Amino acid sequence: MNRATLRAVLTPRLGIMLPLGFASGLPLALTGGTLQAWLTEAGLDLTTIGLFAYVGLPYTLKFLWAPVMDRIVPPWLGHRRGWMIVTQTGLALALTFMAFIGPGSGAQIFAALALGVAFLSASQDIVFDAYRTDLLKPDERGLGAATWVMGYRIAMMASGSLALIVAARLGWSSAYLCMAGLMALGIVTILMIPEPEAARAAPQSMAEAVWGPLSEFLSRPMALALLGLIVLYKLGDAFAGALTTSFLLRGMEFSSEDIGLVRAFGIGATILGAFIGGGLMPQLGLFRSLMVFGLLQALSNLSFLWLAWAGKSYAVMAFAVGFENLTGGMGTAAFVALVMSLCNHRYTATQFALLSSVEALGRVFLGWPAAKLVGLAGWGPFFFVTFLAALPGLWLLWVLRKPVTQHGELNAGRAGAEVPC
Template sequence: MAEAAAKTKPGWGTLARSLKNPKSGFMALFGFAQGLPPALFLGTLYAWLSEAEVDLETMGVFSLVGLAYAFQFLWSPLLDKVDIPGLRRLGKRKQWIAPMQLTVGIALLVMSFLDPGSALGWFSLLAAIGAFASATQDIAINAWRIDVADEVATLDILSTITQMGFRMAALVGGALGLIIAERIGWPQTYLIMGGIMLAIGIASLFAPDADVAKRSAATDAAADAEVAELYNAGEVTPQVRNRALLAVGILWAWAIGTVVVFMVRSMTAMPEDRPDVTLFTATYGPLIVLATVVLPAFIAAWVARQKRNGTNVITAAPGVGAGHKVTFADHLYRALVLPLVEFVGRIGWSLVLILALVLTYRICDSIWGVFAYPFYLGELGYTGDEVAFASKFFGVFAIILGLALGGWIITKFGRMFTLTLGAILAAATNLLYADLAAGGATMQAASDFIGFTKLIAWMAPFGSEGLPRLTFTIFWENLAIGIAGAAYIAWLSSIVAKEYAAVQYALLASLTLLVGTLGRGALGQMIEDRGYYFVFIFTALIGVVAVVLCIMEWIREARGGKDAGVVQPDPVVARGA
């Protein structure tokens, strides 16, 4: 009994056992593979282009590759229900993960042999291919994490590990990439990074895959049998399914077509005729979210209601091979509409609460991020070296520390406690920045009191008198981001169904990303009109809304919503804590 109790006792022991599991090692590798390509395609690449004297308007075209990450949910249904010929034996998720990682690696290697000044067309094409492959592997890796989680390598720990790997990759591809390029050159740097991605792609072949993947990707006959279950008694009639499929299909086709047309226009038009990326995202982003998430959710709710009320449902199942032939529309419905029907049917009206939490939880740091450097360099007058030290080196260390601390808090006190704590800390750190915008007297006094000022003076003798308070503020903000990030990814992973993980997770994650992108224009105008101090107070208030929503979601799960809406139980609640 004592031994069993020790095995289930939350805390460092649970964390240690999870980290020893091979799945945790591959999760760290996959997290690194998720973080490296965005750093190289959307960040470090601009330094190479600047050195090659590529004009700013042309650089703007390269920002289009970011749309692959923002709208990755548009092709996520393919990864749930489509097999790559000859690769399905790798597993449902690995058949997409390994090839995409190898594609990214090859793109980086080929780029290393090109001169961006003279081969800009090939350069942009390779960046687009690499970003698309990177976004696709993200979909598959997020689903893999949900599939393989078990009682040892828990979903919470795997979610924390993937964030750690991601942050380490951002540091390697960002700050470290710049340092390496300064010494050996950009082509050699991208050659090294491409080699790293190829090595990860090969290592991915040996990662475990979930039993559900083997079952669902076995043969076409098995897939037909799964689709045939749509004709069981109690399922909605083919007429209802076809209407839902037609409506959702038209909406998604419009969204995909809009994004493709915009990218083609941007890549082929003359510089003076290129559409504005920011304007497109602000104008069409909400419409795409409406067409691919909001309206399909209402359609899915209508289908779920038909099934629940017993109206327009099949009363006598014909059985497989008894007068029923599986059609292409059946497969398309299962890939595109059924994940939404399952999610809405399982969650019910609580979906409103969940979407509100998704839209607000990370809004503080996702919107504020693009204004960080103008605030540090322009408003506060720090040098580039000082900002690099505080944010890139000390800040990344703080995030990793926060992720580790968040992982331990989850195992000790539970997922929802950590999610709520992360929301409180994220909101509170905006007040620290408000103090910094007002002169930073409180931050300076706190830094002096705990001896932080002397530490920074020793670590960064090149810094100004104000560097300790900047580093002190960034440290606490990034620590909070780490804790909140660990809890948020774990919670987001827990509310989707394993069978439809790729689609459901991609939709929710894209909402998190898009809301930050769409809100930056308004926040920028607010900074111009009111100043940074007011904006930090405002974002802190938004954070308070997220805290309230976390508490409401916590109560919902505690009252029984967990059984209907969460895939994996919270580790502490499951132990009766």
């Protein structure tokens, strides 16, 4: 590491990214895989568990209220930090209510609380993305994003593996109370960090906040096709992930503690995969990275097919989870680069929210079809279908290889510039 890089690593701005990334990543599993495990152990049927996937709708729809968070400035702590403290405090309270009520007190009330957690989590992602964009200098953004991802993945380990281990030993209410307590890290960080000096003035009207970024994106050539690529690229991965935890718990009869331990290994594999993918991307370029990593990502679903055929095998489970997370990290590195290449830097916050919401469609709407497919065909055929579901995205990527390559080259050549896409 040369001296300039070392100075960049040691800047306080980059240090902030780690706890904020942690705060951003902590709620996701608590309305996803960890919640799925709680519902499974509570005895809910697969169809009901599949329907709970719809509590993730706010991650898909967050672009609808992203302009509100750009337009309205809270009367405390500034534009970005004001919204941060609202969402972090709300998340701590909502998780506490989930811990005390539980799914046994009524699925509808519990689902409403889970939906509230997802809404607040999606809202904080909007403002966190804006804060990160405003705060980091152009030459800090790569390292800042890497530090953010590290914090995010550590949080996923806490809300995934640690929560499952605590639940196995102390119960699910204790696990969710622990996660609510961890929100204090984000609250303390928000109170200590500065409001960005480079933050832009709030839009003068709601019409400006809504239509400026939207009309700019839709005016581009191939805009709808590029949105289709955003939806389809990780569709197979999302389809498999809709019921992976239930497959390991109910299909293979592993314990929640077994899954928690192997998930910790999987998080490490994801981080390793992201670093591998990021290291290979300068040599491969954006299009080839997306294609190669996407193919590996699709093949990883077949490792769960192997586990379904092999039966309860700790070695095969560890391989399947590790391979899926390794290739998922590689695919995510390329996918994030794609999303960044599609953002006009004048409208990064709202356009980032729009594109990430579109990508979340796969995670949200596949729970119920996945449960029905397992009921009809069984676990082995289900995972083969998830492999097939990844292929349309790779086909569309091939069709769009020229514009994808052009976007990647434009951003690589003009890092930190105002890049029209």
